[in-house]
Amino acid sequence: MPRQIDHENRRHLVTEAVFRLAAERGLEAVTLRDVAASAGVSMGAVQRCFRTKEEMLVFALGRLSERVEGRVRERIGSSPAQSARSRLGHTLTEVALVHPDQGAEARVWLAFLAQAAVAPSLATVLRRNYAALHTALTRLLHAALPSPTGAGELAEAAEREAHALLALADGLTAHVLVGHLDATGAINVLDRYLERLWTLPDTLPGRPTPEDQSG
Template sequence: MPKKVDHDERRRHIAEAVLRIAGRDGLDAATLRDVAVEAGMSLGAVQYYMRTKDEMLRYVVAYLGEQVTARITAGVDFASVDVRGFLVSMATEMLPLDDRRRAERRTGQAFGARAGAVPELAEALREGQAWLHDRVADLISEAQRTGRAPGDLDPGHESVVFLALVEGLTAEIMLGLRDPDAALAAVRYHVGRLLP
């Protein structure tokens, strides 16, 4: 009996190979041929799932977004979430605190740089950022409704500030200017001032 192939699993396997290469050697090193070697597949098998590098990168952006989102939202009941704890957990998943998250962030930064030349890539990145922005703003609004956040906060602006803080701390960690513990301490400090 022929072996049944899980096509979604194969695509995820290819995406993981791209993330490993991009995290180790940069996104430009993630050619279809090198991804095939990293994934232990033939070039033809990789091209069966993703015909071009741009198609492969679009898939990897979506895959990466799904992975980070799943970790951020794992087990969260948004109706009764502890907003302070959730925002710290969100930052923890987004900051490059270990090899996996460093590879994800390095890859995400490379996608951002490449997005100007690939409109579909830019659109995927915009959608991911909009989702994050909306979740943070919604959580701050919910905290205001339940009296856990000051009523004079502007949730949209506070969302921008929070996500900018995470991006800035990401850059500092990646450059070796701030260690992960200090970055998390800065997040906790900010969230504590935002939601006393």
């Protein structure tokens, strides 16, 4: 048991070192040797955790996704009485990484995203993560919207909007990171998009009009 605990602690140290280097200098700076130096462990200790740089990056990307998912669960769990609409907003805000204290994470995320374009192993992880997020957002959209006559049409529309929301979240990450928007501006964009989903009767099939809702 002590050996297992030490192994997990070392993997944590190595992963945090990957994040630091990627945030400061990009993934090109993430070599096994530099990670070992940043983590304060030997090169051999890193290699006992990860045989290759690719294996190390795949693990780190998984941990980054788990970190974001954990924050989403914590934020939603802190107030179980939240509506599906508020849960959807909280989820997207966390996924977009636009808070001022999430700049380092946003740089790491976009570094992984760029690297995945030429690294099939990372692309596989990202596709799995996006698929899970898409499923979660689709469920929230179903719960947030009134049940229409054409349930099949709503299902298609909810899946389509979930794709759009994921793309919007990634776009906001990039825009805040390069300074095109600040955190407040990004959250306002997200809020306005969501508000359109709740208020425009032709956005999704079966949506009651404002007159219907007032009656």
